[in-house]
Amino acid sequence: MSLLHRAAGLGLAALIAGTVPALAQQKTLRIAMTAADVPTTTGMPNNGFEGMRFLGYPAFEGLVLWDLSDASRPAGLRPGLAERWEQDPADPKTWIFHLRRGVRFHDGTAFTADAVIWNLDRFFKSDSPQFEPAGSGITRARIPIMAGYRKIDDHTVAISTTRVASYFPYMAVYILMTSPQSWETAGRDWAKVAQLPASGTGPFRLSRFTPRVSAELTKNEGYWDKARVPKLDRVLLLPIPEANSRLAALRSGQVDWIEVPPPDAIPSLRQANFNVVTNSYPHVWPWMFQLGGQNTPFRDVRVRQGLNYCVDRAGLVQLLNGTAEPSIGWLKPSDPNFGRPEHRYGFDPARGKALLAAAGFTPQRPLQFKVMISASGSGQMLPLPMNEFLQQNLKEACGVNVTFEVTEWNTLLTAIRSGPDAPILNGSVAANPSSPSSDPSVAARYFLQAFVPPNGFNWPQWNDPQFEEAFAALENARDEASFGAAYARAHERLVDNPPWLYIVHDLNPRAMSRRVRGFVSAQSWFQDLVTVDLQ
Structure with missing residues (x-):
């Protein structure tokens, strides 16, 4: 366990010990987040969408x-x-x-x-x-x-x-x-605002903040929507980035709710009467290919298509104990806007190797590249074992040599807001940030040529004229039929001319004590704490 994790553990123990009388009289929900630190508390949290989930929308x-x-x-x-x-x-x-x-x-x-x-x-x-x-x-x-x-x-x-x-x-x-x-x-x-004069309009208010240890939300009795005044009195948010540490905190009763339990622990958690909740939601876990750098192999579409045929998605889902589903595009195949792309990616090493060979990468001259990944973070699932699986999978199936630049989640977010060959990338020509796929506004930021950094998240610097044309029709649509048809045409280009390696869609697992009641597992990155109660 790292010094940071030990410090967080000591802080958690001291915090719990110091609030026992309050816990006895109030309904206090204790949540272990995957974040390495408490998201910022000025009213625009960092730490990606996990920050928005817990220290954004509630307050x-x-x-x-x-x-x-x-x-x-x-x-x-x-x-x-x-x-x-x-x-x-x-x-x-x-x-x-x-x-x-x-x-x-x-x-x-x-x-x-x-x-x-x-x-x-x-x-x-x-x-x-x-x-x-x-x-x-x-x-x-x-x-x-x-x-x-x-x-x-x-x-x-x-x-x-x-x-x-x-x-x-x-x-x-x-x-x-x-x-x-x-x-x-x-x-x-703003630094002093972060120490909690911060004030929003939400159903919870920020009431306490201890850097790297915790943030506390309390019920806003005067909330404008009287039907949505919280049932809980307090929510204690704790950054515990290491999955097994979160698991131990749940099993020991230090917390009531953990994000992303270790997949191999899910059967035993259920046997021990914990509630494990999953649901399909709009989220994709990819590698982004950089097309604009000096030393990138990804300008050739055959390389990007080939890698999409080399990935054993079903094997990775098995590693994750069924807490994910295979991804063959930005949207799920069941989405009405998926379209009818020419390519339907599956685990087909022969086809993958043929495409790589056509692009000049053979056993004598193997494809090799570096991917920037994080050790944890918002929506990142279990990035280290997942990426190690992919590293071995690509080597064995298609002879591809992959190395990693392992960094902290917020550093990775900064990197994908940077241009190709930026020093922060340290030679990486692919990156592994998870992404929402909830609506076309997200697609605009990730895929339109207008939104290459610093204007948006098109870090690959991908430019597809057919996608641009279809997306323009979507932007100007005034009825559902024309909107859906344009969206499907745009998505077909995301599959056939892939800017990303599509790997899995997350099923959003979280585990909680049976004391936690009233939780609705929304098909969203974001979750509603207002309905939650403690028995």
Whole structure:
């Protein structure tokens, strides 16, 4: 166990010991996250979507929110701090948001159009007094098409985009609102805001923060949606990046809920009366191919296609004890927008080797490259054993030699916001960040040529004119039929001209004590803590 893990363990033990009287009187849910550190607490958390899941949406909200109420279908959208929205009939690049009235931040100040503009300036106006570089970097990467915004009146704002985007509400969910007064109270210092004058509008409020040890959420009794006041009194969030350490914390009763239990422990957890929850959700675990670097082998589509035929996805699913499903595209084959691509990737080493040989890679001149991977992190599942499996699989099946650059999750995120051959990559020409595949707004950021870093997440620098044409039709679609047809055409190009090695889709496993009740395993990266109760 590393010094960090030992320190975290000691911090956890001390924290639990110091709060026993409170635990006896309050419903306190203790969650072990996969993150290596507590996500930042200013109202725009780092640590990817796990940060948004636990220290984003529970305390801070956007104009639009995810609807996490139904586990039987992929999560859609619902009104949040905006009661409704529409495209401007005179300008389809402009969206009008009608704000919810009577909402107050946790510090008691009113949520108004001025607060919305203040937050947009925080993220998108570099010379504003409240500009927050870290939060801005995260938000701009998720909303790379922001063009401008203005207040119409105290309860209405207009937001304009650089291109017509039928999916813009799916981007608006990532703009979280923090109280302007909380920044003033902290002396106009975001570092001090992080020490918890931070104030949102959500059903929980941040009440305590100990760096690298824990963050505490408490019930917001004055939440604007009276039907959604939490059942829990407190939620204690603990970063425990190592899977077996999370497992030990659950078995010993130190926590009630763990993200990503070790797959080989799932049968024994069930036998010991723990509840193990899985569900299909829009998530893909890939390797991204860099096409723009000086020493990349991936400009040749035959190399990328060949590797997709070399992967034993079923074997990896078996290693994961059924907590994943094979991925043969960005979307799942069951998705109505998957389309009818020419290639249907399966484990076919002969075809994979033939494609590699046609590209010039033979047993005498084997393909070799380095992949940047993380040791843990948001949505990363079990990256070390999974990547070791792939390394051996590719060597044995197709004679491919793969090495790894192992780094921390946030470093990996920084790397894929960098250009090809950036020093941070240390020679890596592929990268292994997991990705949501929830909606076309995510596809835009990852695959459109306009969104190569620093404008978005098209780290591979992939450019496919047929994809661009289909996606433009999607962006301008005004009805479901034309939207779906365009989406399917775009996805066919993602399969036939793959910018990624498609490996598996996660099934989002988490394990919890039988005391935990009311949890709905939404088909989403994000989960609703409001419905959760403790027996």
